[in-house]
Amino acid sequence: MNRTLVVTNDFPPRQGGIQTFVAALLDTRPPESLVVLASDHPGSHLHDAGLPYEVVRMPTGMLLPTPGAARAAVRLARARDCRTVFFGAAAPLGLLAPALRRAGVERLVGATHGHETGWVALPGARQVMRRIAGGLDTVTYISDYTRHRLAPALGDRTELVQLSPGVDVDRFSPDVDGAAVRARHGLGDAPVVVCVSRLVPRKGQDVLVAGWSDVLARHPRARLLLVGGGPLEPALRRAVAARGLQDSVVLTGGVPAEELPAHYAAGDVFAMPCRTRRGGLDVEGLGMVFLEAAACGRPVVAGTSGGAPETVVEGVTGHVVDPRSPAAVAAVLAGLLDDPDRARAMGAAGRAWVEERWSWTTIAGTFAAVLDG
Structure with a gap:
C-alpha cells in the first residue's frame, strides 16, 4: 500500500477553516493509508484517540520547517514506508520537501488556501513560495481566484490542480433543526x-x-x-x-x-x-x-x-x-x-x-x- 504522510500545523482539535479542510480530506482516505505529523494543542490526546489513523504530535504549538521537524518527518516517513507526503498548508512546511525527497519519498503535494495569495504578492515571500513550489510535484488551489493569483508566480515551478473544500451534505442539511x-x-x-x-x-x-x-x-x-x-x-x-x-x-x-x-x-x-x-x-x-x-x-x-x-x-x-x-x-x-x-x-x-x-x-x-x- 502507498501510505501517505500528512505534515500539517493545521489540525483539530484546533479550530479553523484549514484544520477542518485537512481533517475532512483525510476522512475520505482509507485509515490504514495515513499517518499524520502535526503540532500539539490542548485536547490533542483525547481527540487523536478517537481517530482511525495514527497521529504523531510534535511537542510544539506551531509546527514550522525547522531541522527538528525535518528529522521527525523523515524518521516517520521511513518508519511507516510513506511514499507520498501531503502538506496541509504548503507555506511554509513545504520547505521540508527536499529532505523528504532525499529520504526516498516519491511524491510530494502541498495544499494552498488563501494566505498564499498574499505571499506571492510580496517579493521576498514570493521567492519562498517559488522555492516551495519547486520542491513539490503538485500544488493545489481552492478557487479560480487563488489560481489566478498563484499561477503567474508558481505555474512554471510545479503542477497546479484545483482541490476545493467540500461540504458534508448529511451533517449540513435543510433537515437540521435550529x-x-x-x-x-x-x-x-x-x-x-x-x-x-x-x-x-x-x-x-x-x-x-x-x-x-x-x-x-x-x-x-x-x-x-x-x-x-x-x-x-x-x-x-x-x-x-x-x-x-x-x-x-x-x-x-x-x-x-x-x-x-x-x-x-x-x-x-x-x-x-x-x-x-x-x-x-x-x-x-x-x-x-x-x-x-x-x-x-x-x-x-x-x-x-x-x-x-x-x-x-x-x-x-x-x-x-x-x-x-x-x-x-x-x-x-x-x-x-x-x-x-x-x-x-x-x-x-x-x-x-x-x-x-x-x-x-x-x-x-x-x-x-x-x-x-
Missing part, C-alpha cells in the same frame, strides 16, 4: 439573519452591525445572530451598544463545531459580507461558510473578497454585495426578508448546487487522484 438555538438566544419566531465566522475585520460583521438599523426600519422584529469568537468581538459589542441594538443583535461567542449546523438552521438568511484588506494581502480564499449555509437550505449573501463570489450563483442561490457599503448590504438583506418564498427558493437551489458541485463525494475523487499522481 429551534434549540433560537430558544437559547430568545429569538422566537423572528426573522433572523445569521453570520457564522471568526470575528475579524475581513469577515464584515462590523458592516452587518453598521447597516442593521436599515434592516430594522423595514423589519422591526428582525434579529442578527453573529456566531463565533475573535479579536473583533469587543469592538462589535461596543458598536451594538452605541447604536442601541442590544435587543436585536446577538453575539454568541465561540461555538463547538458540532453545534454549527443548528446555528445555520436558526437563520432565515446567511450573510458574511467579506472584504479584501491590506492591499490584497488579507483576502477570502473561498469561504466554506457560504457553502455550509447553502447546504442547510439558506440563501447566501457574500462579499466580493477573493473567491467568495464563486460560492454563489448570483440571483439563484443568493447575492454578492458590495462589502464596503452597509446600506447596500442592508438593502439586500431586507429584500430577502421581504419575500420569504423567494428566499426559500434560493435556499433550495443552493442545496441542490452544493450536492452537485461541492459534496465530499466529488472532492474525494480529486484528492485521491492528486495523491496518486
Whole structure:
C-alpha cells in the first residue's frame, strides 16, 4: 500500500477553516493509508484517540520547517514506508520537501488556501513560495481566484490542480433543526439573519452591525445572530451598544463545531459580507461558510473578497454585495426578508448546487487522484 504522510500545523482539535479542510480530506482516505505529523494543542490526546489513523504530535504549538521537524518527518516517513507526503498548508512546511525527497519519498503535494495569495504578492515571500513550489510535484488551489493569483508566480515551478473544500451534505442539511438555538438566544419566531465566522475585520460583521438599523426600519422584529469568537468581538459589542441594538443583535461567542449546523438552521438568511484588506494581502480564499449555509437550505449573501463570489450563483442561490457599503448590504438583506418564498427558493437551489458541485463525494475523487499522481 502507498501510505501517505500528512505534515500539517493545521489540525483539530484546533479550530479553523484549514484544520477542518485537512481533517475532512483525510476522512475520505482509507485509515490504514495515513499517518499524520502535526503540532500539539490542548485536547490533542483525547481527540487523536478517537481517530482511525495514527497521529504523531510534535511537542510544539506551531509546527514550522525547522531541522527538528525535518528529522521527525523523515524518521516517520521511513518508519511507516510513506511514499507520498501531503502538506496541509504548503507555506511554509513545504520547505521540508527536499529532505523528504532525499529520504526516498516519491511524491510530494502541498495544499494552498488563501494566505498564499498574499505571499506571492510580496517579493521576498514570493521567492519562498517559488522555492516551495519547486520542491513539490503538485500544488493545489481552492478557487479560480487563488489560481489566478498563484499561477503567474508558481505555474512554471510545479503542477497546479484545483482541490476545493467540500461540504458534508448529511451533517449540513435543510433537515437540521435550529429551534434549540433560537430558544437559547430568545429569538422566537423572528426573522433572523445569521453570520457564522471568526470575528475579524475581513469577515464584515462590523458592516452587518453598521447597516442593521436599515434592516430594522423595514423589519422591526428582525434579529442578527453573529456566531463565533475573535479579536473583533469587543469592538462589535461596543458598536451594538452605541447604536442601541442590544435587543436585536446577538453575539454568541465561540461555538463547538458540532453545534454549527443548528446555528445555520436558526437563520432565515446567511450573510458574511467579506472584504479584501491590506492591499490584497488579507483576502477570502473561498469561504466554506457560504457553502455550509447553502447546504442547510439558506440563501447566501457574500462579499466580493477573493473567491467568495464563486460560492454563489448570483440571483439563484443568493447575492454578492458590495462589502464596503452597509446600506447596500442592508438593502439586500431586507429584500430577502421581504419575500420569504423567494428566499426559500434560493435556499433550495443552493442545496441542490452544493450536492452537485461541492459534496465530499466529488472532492474525494480529486484528492485521491492528486495523491496518486
